[in-house]
Amino acid sequence: MIVAIVIALYSLAVAGLAAAGAWLMARSRLLMDKPNERSTHAVPTARGGGIGIVVASLLGLVAIGFHGHPALIQEPVFVGVLLGAVIAAAGGLADDIRARSYSFKLGFQVAAAAIAMAFGLMIERIYIPGFGPVALGWLAPAVTFLWLVGLTNAYNFMDGIDGLAAGTAVVAAGFLAAILMLLRQIDPSTLATTLAAASFGFLLLNLPPARVFMGDVGSQFVGFAFAAIAVLIAREDPTGTLIYVVPLLLFHFIFDTVFTAIRRWRNGENVTIAHRTHLYQRLTHAGLGHGRASLALCAVGVAQGLGALWLVQSPPALRLAIFVPAIALQIVYAIAVTRYETRVTG
DSSP states (O other), rough: HHHHHHHHHEEEEEEEEHHHHEEEHHHOSSSSSSSOTTSSSSSEEEETTTHHHHHHHHHHHHHHHHHTOTHHHHHHHHHHHHHHHHHHHHHHHHHHHHEEEEEEEHHHHHHHHHHHTTTTTOOOOETTHHHHHHHEEHHHHHHHHHHHHHHHHHHHHHHOSTHHHHHHHHHHHHHHHHHHHTOOOOOOOOHHHHHHHHHHHHHHSSSOOOOOOOOOOOOOOOOOHHHHHHHHTTTTTTSSOOGGGHHHHHHHHHHHHHHHHHHHHTTOOOTTTTOOOOOHHHIIIIIIIHHHHHHHHHHHHHHHHHHHHHHHOGGGGGGGGGGHHHHHHHHHHHHHHHHHHHHOOO
């Protein structure tokens, strides 16, 4: 009971700090996002509110590192995760201040991944159906690097309508914290709890119609944090299956990113240039609106969270079976968006 109260008080403090940081960015209007042909908003809106998530998370983790979880500030791998997340956020903040090229942000993402890996963050093995746990060996650095950079990008791409990225972060990190407590991975669960609380605090000002946008500073921080926690979960997992927990929790984001990239590539478009043709954006533009679109996708996130709970409590050989209905749901979703868009636009 005492532990639950402490967690609740800690979460409230982190959420309050994040909300305050987002409110300050909204009130100061230092960084403004003016509508353009790619926008889904109609009026100038403050951006960079994700600074609240970054600052609240770091302050919370450092504080709790000095009072109960010293590994968070002493163990090299956790230090590497925090440094990597800050570097990813810094690249996003630079882009929020003044629009930068994709290669500029990618450079920060590469640096973030490299730093975290240098401090020991590495995927050692994964479960492959039909083969079982497979040690990655010399492929481990490449797989880890692609995962860290890939998910950071995916989360950044999916921050395009009010409430979606923050709402998904609350749902996914909340389920992740619960799963890690079940697995008795206390320090990673603290990271997930902090991320959920900070995202919730920001979400209060990002609900439709948003008073402030997360910005790249927030989306890159959150995306990198999820990617890094996934690797932390898998460090001591002999089954090679726990690395799939975060991909399942964020499967709708990953699917949309990959699906849209392939579709744009096949159409001869430059996949690195900003656009508004992700599935969630098309659904919003077709008339569903920010609120209902974000709510629907957060509901999908809840379903994926329940699937992740099933995954960790199932025999290793059956765990990846949960991706079959997850993939089927996303295929149905893509078809439904296309038909809905066609019907609405005539």
